[in-house]
Every structure is written in structure tokens, then in C-alpha cells.
Amino acid sequence: MQTISTLILLVLFTTLSFGQEEETGHSITVSIDNITSNEGHVLLGLHTKDTFMKGKGIQTLKSKIEDGKVKVTFKNVTPGDYAIMALHDKNDNERMDFDSNGMPQEPYGMSNNPMSFGPPQFHLAQFKVTDEDLKLAIRF
Template identity: 55%
Template sequence: MKLIAALVTATVLFISNTVTSQNKTVTATVVNITSDAGKVGFALYDKSTFRMKPIQGATSKIVDGKSSVSFENVAAGEYAIICYHDKNDNNKMDFRPNGMPLEDYGASNNNMSFGPPKFEDAKFIVMDKHVSLEIKF
């Protein structure tokens, strides 16, 4: 019985480690921030969560006009990142009364047409390699 329990435990640990090692890191860097004030908020989405609740979120300080985060343990699939410059450090993106943003923002692939980002324009694929993205506001 002990041998069977040990084998089951070893198998579960092997499968768990294999799945974890297959997950990748996605690093996003905003490269053209006009001020080092505040921070940058980053959100990682898949198609079903896009512009709602992110799969992972992070903030990062700004140093010399750049800010970078890494999202760990990202499974293979299609994703998009949206980020914004939280200049006043209030943990939200600020808008004018007419709905236009007061703070700079960007999305993966840097395809920023009029209006909010679209998943199809911002999507990228995570497969067998780590992903590194450069985003511009």
C-alpha cells in the first residue's frame, strides 16, 4: 500500500512540475512614458476576460521613461495586454467628462485606433517560448 501511495504521489508531482514548466513568462515594457510621476498599471487578458477582469494584473514604477512587468506561469494560448500611466497614483484610469482618457494608455501590438483597444488587434500567442513585448503609449 505504501508503495502505491508513493507512486501516486510521485506521478502527481511529476505531472504538476511538467505542467508548471510548460507555462511561460510574458514580459511587457512601456518604452515612451513622458513622465516618471506615478506608475504604470498592466493587465493581462484572454479573449473571454478582455477589458473586464484581468487574468493577472501588476503595477510598476517608471524609471527614465520606461516601466516593465513580468506575468509568470502563463499557459499556452492567445492573450492581450492593456496598460495605462497612472500619473496621479489613484489606481484607476482617469477620463474627461466626455469619456476621453486623461492618462496615456497602450496595448500589446501597438495598434491603437480610435476608441478602446480591441482583442483582435492586441492579441499575441504564448506557445513554447517566453514572450517579451514592447508597448508604446
């Protein structure tokens, strides 16, 4: 009987220890407050140089828009160089839509808010995560 009790306690403690997530990095809180409508969602991707402009980032978030604003947090980000891309997905098709001439139909933005013509570039949107949490504002 004591063996069964010990086994039950062991299983219970093991289960509880796996239920708690250990934070291994920092958080990046992103706010966007100039969204022209509440339709659709905002899609955000946290990218490294290797993932930038090549699909999903290392973390992705989707946020509902309230009063033309969103605020999201990427969690457990390890130190390094990153860039964030954000898209106002007005029609909720989870991708950027383009005109026939290749121009984006939906608003988008990046960390550092670079003003550039042509495709986005990592070095313009790049920021560094070191030993503290960050707060960033992105404009569309």
C-alpha cells in the same frame, strides 16, 4: 523516540516541498520606454478574450517608472491567446481617468500597439503564447 524523529523529518520535507513554486507556463516580458514622466505607476493586465475590457485581467502587475521606462514580467502563463493592456496611472488612483466627453486623461497602450479610434478591441491586441517565452514592447 525514533517515531518522533521520523515525524519531524516528514514534516520538514513536506514543508520544504511546498515552499518551492513549480513553473507551469512561460513568461512574457513587457517593456515600455516612452513614458513622459516618472509620476505615478504603470498598471498592466494580462487578459484573455473573456476578461478584456471587463476589469482585472488574469494577472495584473504594478510597476514603478524609472527614467521614463518600465520592464515587467508575467510568469507562469499557459499557452493560449492573450492581450496586454497598460495604463500610466499618473495620480495613483488605480483606475483610468476620463474627461467629461469620455476621452482618457492618462496614457495607455496595448500589445501589438494598435492605432485605433474608439474602445480597444481584443483582436487588435491579441497575441499567442505557444512553447516559448515572449518579449513585447508597448508604446503609449
